[in-house]
Amino acid sequence: MNTHHLITIKNNFVTELQRANKGQKTSLPFIRHEPASQSLVKDGELFQVLVVGGSISKKAxxxxxxxxxxxxxxxxxxQSPFKSKEAFLSFIEQGLSDSVTTLSLNLAYPLRPVFNNSKLEGILLSGTKENTFNGLIDKNMCKEIEKHILTKKKRKIQVTAANDTVCLLLSGLTQLPYNQLACGIVGTGVNFAFFLDRYVLVNLEAANFDKFxxxxxxxxxxxxxxxPKRALFEKETSGAYLYKHFNLQLHKKHLPIISIDDTKELTILAQETHSLYSQISRQILYSSSELVATQIAGISEFxxxxxxxxxEGSLFWEGFEYKTHLEQTLSKIHNDKQISFKHIHNSYIVGAAQLACPQI
Structure with missing residues (x-):
């Protein structure tokens, strides 16, 4: 995509941020979030973190x-997609440690934050990335888990939860002040978050941006x-969908089909030197990185x-020339503010742990 078109998309994104910040309806949910401030666990106590979403789940x-x-x-x-409430609750039950009474969830799904006796909880707003969550939309996920475990296991636990991007942003507070921080996930899904001020952060649910x-x-x-008609930006940029772009382009160009079922295969194909498949793979990855750059630049300008x-995200860190091409794009479409990127070891776990035991 040429620079003029990318700047137009970036400006559209900034306009959406400005309007959303004023409370106007936009394609961006712009979910304001107050970080937890009180610990749910005592000194010396064990608690569990579950990271759920994308294609891999983690626990600690x-x-x-x-x-x-x-x-x-x-x-x-x-981790497979969750099609129903029952599938999700069963997954949590199977992953829950017998040695804890507090569970902190990092969820890669859009949540409306609610506080219950100083405990941060989340109401599921919608499904994402083929997770339809039938029976769980508009429900308090923490309460549903607590009730399920009490019924199935006769155990009383307390559950706190936040979106994965919120957790990623909170992990950054262990190393940098809030006013220097933003965060992004570019992997199976795409999302960004940042601080409006010390006590208010915003989960954009940036996958829903549609002014492009x-x-x-x-x-x-x-x-x-x-x-359908949801998460349009994500369907053009994320690992959950890019390999589908490749397969569709081969079909449209009437090329011999070497159908792939994982975006990581695009990077393998892109590394070939003189292959038409390599050219198609590179262009798909470059196009994704250019679009993602418009949101990063837009956040800095906003x-x-x-x-x-x-x-976080293997597409960002490991995709063929992905980060390099994104940085090159930023140099063409961004103003004079400095933008850098950082990886924090175990960030998903560190950030989710902050929900149960805030350290900042």
Missing amino acids: LVKKQGKDLRILEVSQKN PQTEEGKEIDKNSSL LNRDLTFVM
Whole structure:
């Protein structure tokens, strides 16, 4: 995409941010969020973190030790989409440790934050990335889990939860002040968050941005998705969908089909030197990185400050020339504010632990 078109998309994104900040309806949910301030666990107590969303789930036992948090027994496994309330609750039940009474959830789904006796909880606003969550939309996920575990296991636990991007942003507070921070996830899904001030952060649910031109492949993917006319930006940029762009382009160009079922395969194909498949793969990855750059630049211009983006997502960090091409795009469409990127080890777990035991 040429620079003029990218600048137009960036400006559209800034306008959406400005309007959303004034309370006007836009394509961006712009979910304001107050971080938790009181600890749910006692000194020396174990609690559990579950990271749920994307294609891989993670869990860890965490121990509060004075002002520090010690992360123990980290593990992960593949995760399938959740089509129903029952499937999700069963997954949580199976992953819950027998040794804890507090569960902190990092969820890659749009949540409306609510406080209940100083405990941060989340109401599920919608499904994403083929997770339809039938029976759970508009429900308090923490309360539903607590009731399920009490019924099934005769155990009383307390559950706190926040969106994965919120957790990622909170992890950044362990290393940088709020006014230098933003964060982004560019992997299976796409989202960004930032601080409006010290006590208010915003989860954009940036996947829903729609003030940009869709590709023909994107339109077809959207039409055939579980959630049509939703998350249009994500369907053009995220790992959950890019490989589908590749397959559709091969079909449209009448090329021999080497159908792929994982966006990571695009990077493998892109590394080939003189292959037509390589050219198509590179263009899909470059197009994604350019669109994502418009949102990163837009956030910096909206906030009018230098920012370090704490980033997660294998597409961003491991996709073929993805970060390099994104930075090159930023240099063409962005103003004079500095933008840098940072990775924090175990950020999803560190951030989710802040929900049960705020350290800042």
